[in-house]
Amino acid sequence: MTLSVHNLSVRYGRKTVIDGLEFEARPGALLAIVGPNGSGKSTLIKAICGDLPYEGSIVFNGTEVADARPRDLAGVRGVLPQASTLAFPFHAIEVVRIGLSSGVGADHADRAHAAMARVGLTGYANRYYQELSGGEQQRVQLARVLAQVWEPVTADGPRWLMLDEPVSSLDIAHQLQIMTIARDFAQAGGGVVAVMHDLNLTGLFADHVLVMAEGQALATGRPVDVMTDVTLSRAYGCDLQVNTVPQSVTPFVLPHNARAAASKRV
Amino acid sequence: MHLWLSVALIVVGIFSLTVGATEVSLGSALWKVVQGEALTRMEAIVLWDIRAPRLALGLMVGAALAMSGAVMQGLFRNPLADPGLVGVSAGAGLGAITAIVLAGLAPMWLALAVGDQLVPVAAFLGGWASTLLLYRVSTRRGRTSVATMLLAGIALGALAGALSGVLVYISDDRQLRDLTFWGLGSLGGANWTKVLTAGPIIMVSVVVAASLGRGLNGLALGEATAAHIGLNVQWIKNTAILTVAAATGAAVAVSGGIGFIGIVVPHLLRLGTGPDHRPLLINASLLGALLLVLADMIARVIIAPAELPIGIVTAVLGAPVFLWILLRQHAMVDL
Numbered sequence: 001m002t003l004s005v006h007n008l009s010v011r012y013g014r015k016t017v018i019d020g021l022e023f024e025a026r027p028g029a030l031l032a033i034v035g036p037n038g039s040g041k042s043t044l045i046k047a048i049c050g051d052l053p054y055e056g057s058i059v060f061n062g063t064e065v066a067d068a069r070p071r072d073l074a075g076v077r078g079v080l081p082q083a084s085t086l087a088f089p090f091h092a093i094e095v096v097r098i099g100l101s102s103g104v105g106a107d108h109a110d111r112a113h114a115a116m117a118r119v120g121l122t123g124y125a126n127r128y129y130q131e132l133s134g135g136e137q138q139r140v141q142l143a144r145v146l147a148q149v150w151e152p153v154t155a156d157g158p159r160w161l162m163l164d165e166p167v168s169s170l171d172i173a174h175q176l177q178i179m180t181i182a183r184d185f186a187q188a189g190g191g192v193v194a195v196m197h198d199l200n201l202t203g204l205f206a207d208h209v210l211v212m213a214e215g216q217a218l219a220t221g222r223p224v225d226v227m228t229d230v231t232l233s234r235a236y237g238c239d240l241q242v243n244t245v246p247q248s249v250t251p252f253v254l255p256h257n258a259r260a261a262a263s264k265r266v
Numbered sequence: 267m268h269l270w271l272s273v274a275l276i277v278v279g280i281f282s283l284t285v286g287a288t289e290v291s292l293g294s295a296l297w298k299v300v301q302g303e304a305l306t307r308m309e310a311i312v313l314w315d316i317r318a319p320r321l322a323l324g325l326m327v328g329a330a331l332a333m334s335g336a337v338m339q340g341l342f343r344n345p346l347a348d349p350g351l352v353g354v355s356a357g358a359g360l361g362a363i364t365a366i367v368l369a370g371l372a373p374m375w376l377a378l379a380v381g382d383q384l385v386p387v388a389a390f391l392g393g394w395a396s397t398l399l400l401y402r403v404s405t406r407r408g409r410t411s412v413a414t415m416l417l418a419g420i421a422l423g424a425l426a427g428a429l430s431g432v433l434v435y436i437s438d439d440r441q442l443r444d445l446t447f448w449g450l451g452s453l454g455g456a457n458w459t460k461v462l463t464a465g466p467i468i469m470v471s472v473v474v475a476a477s478l479g480r481g482l483n484g485l486a487l488g489e490a491t492a493a494h495i496g497l498n499v500q501w502i503k504n505t506a507i508l509t510v511a512a513a514t515g516a517a518v519a520v521s522g523g524i525g526f527i528g529i530v531v532p533h534l535l536r537l538g539t540g541p542d543h544r545p546l547l548i549n550a551s552l553l554g555a556l557l558l559v560l561a562d563m564i565a566r567v568i569i570a571p572a573e574l575p576i577g578i579v580t581a582v583l584g585a586p587v588f589l590w591i592l593l594r595q596h597a598m599v600d601l
């Protein structure tokens with residue numbers, strides 16, 4: 001029941017965005033995908049979720065993603081896209097319910113409310129989605145995804161969360177809240193793949209890290225092994241300095257000579 | 267809401283049978299039927315051959331146009347979309363104008379085969395031809411781009427308009443009058459033949475379209491998310507396009523160009539009961555039928571014994587109501 005990607009290539013027209021990528025993700029762990037803008041993280045998530053044609057193979061839940069039916073995939077994984085839109089003025093709770101409408105857990109009407117509560121949006125059910133703040137909207141979308149794959153493990157096996165920058169517009173408290181939800185999901189036996197820009201949160205929460213650069217895997221492994229000065233500086237093309245939280249192996253990242261860099265601009 | 271609309275629809279429907287240019291009272295006719303008396307020939311003709319098919323046609327056309335509007339708005343994720351966007355109206359208009367202007371040139375066998383239904387048949391075929399063309403243009407590797415469809419629809423509309431212009435230019439005065447009236451829409455030519463040919467097409471499309479509620483709700487979250495939550499997006503698109511083309515094509519073919527129902531009805535309902543497409547689609551067909559029958563009644567009595575084209579009534583009533591709603595709304599419409 002793993003997610004295994006072999007020799008994956010994805011093109012937009014003639015432009016190759018992912019080029020021969022290999023990696024594997026297991027349920028029970030949180031895999032963070034990091035890398036600079038345009039390195040192909042979202043493209044990778046889209047390919048894994050069956051949105052894009054690809055070459056190579058992506059075997060998810062025992063079947064090749066390209067051959068899977070949307071309905072079957074929806075039963076085993078929820079997807080949070082990097083950006084979400086909504087066409088008509090639905091209430092927040094309706095957005096969550098629409099996520100359940102194709103049959104997956106559709107009989108659990110109260111699950112939508114429970115999911116809203118999980119992301120700290122109790123009392124927001126009947127607010128118009130379009131009138132919520134950016135972070136609140138993002139949490140509604142998260143609630144939608146959580147409601148869809150509510151139990152991390154079912155009789156049919158583990159379920160997955162595919163999250164493209166799940167905390168990008170959240171304040172620090174909500175970042176921790178959402179990342180904790182994701183980690184709990186993984187620790188309960190579910191799979192989590194999360195694209196991250198915040199390296200410190202990645203160090204805190206990820207079990208595995210895939211560092212991408214220009215459509216390829218620059219490194220994969222445990223945060224402590226992968227998040228090094230050399231790898232990260234190379235991936236992002238700037239001087240980064242990785243330290244370790246005292247009395248732990250949790251890495252945290254600072255721009256090298258941050259002060260000097262800032263004062264130079266003045 | 268379904269219930270209220272249904273009751274109102276029945277009341278208006280019965281009422282519409284009693285209204286018309288001649289003084290035939292439904293009450294007395296019904297009484298006669300109950301008593302086992304024979305209807306006068308006049309009563310029978312007016313009620314059974316004129317008003318009843320007209321009512322049936324009005325109900326179906328109204329339901330078809332409003333339902334199609336609601337489906338198109340869901341598909342294009344835009345409250346301003348109307349059934350015309352899949353190319354039906356432009357193609358149907360061109361077909362009708364071609365039939366009106368070039369009828370004299372039609373070969374004998376064709377004239378015999380379709381008889382006086384040449385204009386509706388041509389309109390229906392024209393509508394379908396343009397929808398298929400648009401669909402073809404905007405579909406690559408099994409995926410239809412609704413944005414491409416929108417743009418191609420504008421181009422196709424312009425082209426159909428230009429061709430229609432040529433035909434208008436070469437038409438004589440009587441034809442010009444016919445096609446102007448066709449464009450304004452009317453239920454005046456209603457008869458049982460039209461009801462029985464357009465009816466099944468419209469009924470099937472409306473019933474199938476009513477099942478699109480969940481799918482269109484999903485599309486509101488964007489195509490990618492709709493697929494992620496387990497919907498078959500291409501199937502939804504195909505079904506939406508086919509049912510709208512069939513329903514609108516048939517409606518336009520038998521009644522000409524009747525505007526505004528497709529935009530105003532779903533919009534009114536969204537203001538009242540929210541954007542959820544599951545009740546919306548069914549309510550739209552009920553309210554569309556109701557409003558069209560009402561509009562037709564007005565068209566029949568306002569300048570009796572003459573008749574106003576119904577498209578004028580729907581526009582004169584629909585446009586100000588629509589503007590009033592937009593004015594009253596606190597927030598601007600977000601596209």
Ligand SMILES: Nc1ncnc2c1ncn2[C@@H]1O[C@H](COP(=O)(O)OP(=O)(O)OP(=O)(O)O)[C@@H](O)[C@H]1O
Pocket residue numbers: 012015017035036037038039040041042043044082
């Ligand atoms: N639809 C598209 N058509 C053409 N090129 C695209 C398309 N989407 C993305 N790209 C290109 O593919 C590359 C990878 O994009 P992708 O969205 O996967 O980046 P990312 O790693 O998610 O970046 P970010 O951190 O900014 O979200 C970029 O160079 C981008 O310009």
Ligand SMILES: [Mg+2]
Pocket residue numbers: 041042043082164
């Ligand atoms: Mg991205």
